[in-house]
Amino acid sequence: MNILSVQNLKKHFGGVRAVDGCSLTIKTGTVMGLIGPNGAGKTTMFNLISGFAKGSGKIIFKGRPTDNLPPYKVAQRGMVRTFQIPHALTKMTVLDNLMLAPKAQAGERIWNVWLRPQSVKTQDIRIKEKSRDVLRFFEIEHLENEYAGALSGGQKKLLEMARAIMIDPSLMLLDEPFAGVNPTLSRKISEYIDELRESGMTFLIIEHDIPAITRISDRITVMNAGKIMTEGTPDEVKQNRDVLNAYLGDEG
Amino acid sequence: MIEYVCVVFPYVTTILLISTIYAVFALGLNLEWGFTGLINFGHVAFLAIGAYTTAMLNLGGCPLVLSVVGGTVMAGLFGLLLGIPTLRLREDYLAIVTVGFSEVLRFILLNEEWLTRGPFGIYGFDRPFQDVIPCQYYNISLLILFVAILIIVYTSLEKLVHSPWGRVLKSVREDETVPAALGKNVFSYKLQSLAIGSAIAGLAGAMLALYLQYIDPGTFKPVETFYAWIIVILGGTASNKGTIVGALILWTLFSATKFINPYLPFTAHQMGAFRMIMIGLLLMLLMMHKPEGIFGKKEELALSD
Numbered sequence: 001m002n003i004l005s006v007q008n009l010k011k012h013f014g015g016v017r018a019v020d021g022c023s024l025t026i027k028t029g030t031v032m033g034l035i036g037p038n039g040a041g042k043t044t045m046f047n048l049i050s051g052f053a054k055g056s057g058k059i060i061f062k063g064r065p066t067d068n069l070p071p072y073k074v075a076q077r078g079m080v081r082t083f084q085i086p087h088a089l090t091k092m093t094v095l096d097n098l099m100l101a102p103k104a105q106a107g108e109r110i111w112n113v114w115l116r117p118q119s120v121k122t123q124d125i126r127i128k129e130k131s132r133d134v135l136r137f138f139e140i141e142h143l144e145n146e147y148a149g150a151l152s153g154g155q156k157k158l159l160e161m162a163r164a165i166m167i168d169p170s171l172m173l174l175d176e177p178f179a180g181v182n183p184t185l186s187r188k189i190s191e192y193i194d195e196l197r198e199s200g201m202t203f204l205i206i207e208h209d210i211p212a213i214t215r216i217s218d219r220i221t222v223m224n225a226g227k228i229m230t231e232g233t234p235d236e237v238k239q240n241r242d243v244l245n246a247y248l249g250d251e252g
Numbered sequence: 253m254i255e256y257v258c259v260v261f262p263y264v265t266t267i268l269l270i271s272t273i274y275a276v277f278a279l280g281l282n283l284e285w286g287f288t289g290l291i292n293f294g295h296v297a298f299l300a301i302g303a304y305t306t307a308m309l310n311l312g313g314c315p316l317v318l319s320v321v322g323g324t325v326m327a328g329l330f331g332l333l334l335g336i337p338t339l340r341l342r343e344d345y346l347a348i349v350t351v352g353f354s355e356v357l358r359f360i361l362l363n364e365e366w367l368t369r370g371p372f373g374i375y376g377f378d379r380p381f382q383d384v385i386p387c388q389y390y391n392i393s394l395l396i397l398f399v400a401i402l403i404i405v406y407t408s409l410e411k412l413v414h415s416p417w418g419r420v421l422k423s424v425r426e427d428e429t430v431p432a433a434l435g436k437n438v439f440s441y442k443l444q445s446l447a448i449g450s451a452i453a454g455l456a457g458a459m460l461a462l463y464l465q466y467i468d469p470g471t472f473k474p475v476e477t478f479y480a481w482i483i484v485i486l487g488g489t490a491s492n493k494g495t496i497v498g499a500l501i502l503w504t505l506f507s508a509t510k511f512i513n514p515y516l517p518f519t520a521h522q523m524g525a526f527r528m529i530m531i532g533l534l535l536m537l538l539m540m541h542k543p544e545g546i547f548g549k550k551e552e553l554a555l556s557d
Contacts, residue, residue, distance in 0.1 A: 050433070075435035087433075089426050091552045092419075100419050101434045107416030108436075110444065114411075124416060147551045167434055 003028040003171055003202045004061050004079075009048055011041075011055030018044040019055060020226035026171070031193065031203040033213040033234070036223035037246065042206045043084060045223070046173050049204075050074055050081040062170065076103060080164040081173035084206075086156040090149030094140070097148050097159055098131035099124070101166035131166065138162045138192065154185045161192070171202045178209040190216050214238065222246075265391045267507050268500075272398040273459045275499035276405050277476075278483035279492060280452030285481075286490035287413050288445040289425035291343055294350030295480050297357045298327040298450040300472035302457025304361065304368060307467060310377040319377075320458040327454020331447040339442045346446075354474060361469040373468030380462055398459055402496070405452060409492050412448075421445055422490075422552075482535060488548030497546060505531060 004026045011019040019041045026032045034042050047053035051071035059067040066074050089097050105127065106112045107120035135141040138158045143151065148159060157177060164172060177193075178186045186209070193203060193216050207213040213220065214234035222229040222237060224246050230237060237243055277299055284290040306323035310316055338349045361368045368374065385393045412418055420441050423431045428438050461467050479502065487498025509527045518526055544550045 052429075052432075071432045072435050072437050075433055080435075081433055083429070083433075087427055087430050089423050089430055091426050092422055096419060096422075099416075100423050100431070100436075103435055105416045108420055110412065110417055110448075113415040113417055117411075120415065149551065163434070 294354030298453035302454025328451030331450025488545030494547030
């Protein structure tokens with residue numbers, strides 16, 4: 001079954017066609033890599049799919065269209081994204097960053113804070129426990145009381161992934177999870193993604209680190225100049241001559 | 253000794269009365285700015301709406317308690333009304349619209365005499381416990397009432413900002429993209445914050461009317477907004493405790509300068525300016541050495557990076 005199906009997506013900034021008629025589908029429980037040279041339109045694709053930018057075309061997520069929804073409603077449907085530059089909430093603690101995320105918390109409504117303090121409290125304790133489990137999964141549980149501003153770049157990436165998982169997404173869009181991360185951490189991030197995929201999560205991942213993305217992806221889509229160039233298994237993509245010319249070059 | 257007490261005690265009571273009113277007023281701003289990052293430069297408008305609504309409702313025959321509730325709710329409604337068109341825009345627009353709104357409102361109060369009696373002001377409305385408490389204990393009773401109100405507002409706000417609701421506000425304050433990407437309706441939270449902050453300012457307005465027993469448009473000049481800002485920044489942005497302390501410090505300083513008045517070669521007018529210079533100097537020193545304010549947390553300072 002396809003969790004996401006995007007048809008003929010278009011977005012232009014003035015005369016620049018950032019995304020020019022792109023279509024792609026992702027099967028539930030798989031990892032799709034999205035690669036292409038800088039300026040190919042990958043991040044614009046992300047913005048369109050997650051509702052942060054409006055263009056034209058159809059986006060069907062879990063069988064329902066999402067192309068007219070604001071980003072928060074797309075997220076409520078179970079699609080979460082991270083950003084190329086990590087958006088850690090630096091003035092909140094690591095634990096608060098995670099506890100912010102879960103959907104439909106009773107304590108997010110003022111009247112519940114007043115009228116049902118007990119259920120708000122018990123839910124908050126449950127969320128705290130879950131946050132600690134997720135922090136343990138990413139092996140950053142020792143940082144829970146640190147302000148996120150004190151974290152290193154790599155730790156911020158982990159924090160952002162951890163926070164995204166807190167909303168129990170069915171589809172995660174990761175924007176360059178391996179960029180600026182040391183080889184050890186990079187390997188760990190691949191392991192985390194593998195493990196989450198085995199638990200049923202679907203991924204769409206933008207990445208420039210070709211060895212890393214070919215290692216974890218089931219299929220790879222290549223973009224160039226706002227268009228989809230090709231799509232296939234990592235091996236097929238690696239052997240595609242056009243891709244080699246346009247992007248991979250000496251790496252292939 | 254007795255004479256001394258008789259002079260000092262009412263004086264202290266007066267300072268405390270004013271401080272509690274401004275503490276409530278500034279707590280509303282602290283919710284908007286300190287916890288949500290909304291820049292409201294027209295906070296005084298909601299003070300005015302609260303004061304005028306309370307006074308006019310009471311003069312129209314509404315019991316005093318209900319009038320105060322009416323003033324609070326009315327200010328909150330105006331907060332909503334102002335927030336709906338502006339909070340979807342970038343934050344600077346809220347600053348511009350609120351400062352404009354507060355001045356427009358003041359001119360309406362000044363010119364629509366059929367409604368507000370214009371520059372003549374409004375008086376003759378009830379005082380709390382007016383026939384119950386003898387005159388000499390009046391201010392102290394009023395102070396007890398105001399402190400009770402302050403405690404209720406303070407504890408309510410503390411409960412809110414430490415709830416999951418407050419957590420979302422703090423995330424909005426820092427980076428709207430994050431709560432949006434996590435499925436939070438940022439606009440709705442900003443609107444709630446502005447409406448509650450405005451309602452609290454309205455309550456402070458009702459308190460001010462009850463204390464002064466006379467209100468006119470001149471009571472609600474733009475400088476009142478900036479007193480609230482000074483209080484919040486002084487006490488510590490995003491600290492409710494700090495806001496209360498800030499209000500006490502500001503009004504103690506304002507009043508204390510009266511004691512050095514005779515020793516300075518200033519006219520009353522110059523003295524007013526001198527006081528503001530002193531406050532300004534104090535704020536500058538504070539910003540240089542402790543920009544997070546007295547009770548603020550440096551790690552949570554909204555505008556630091």
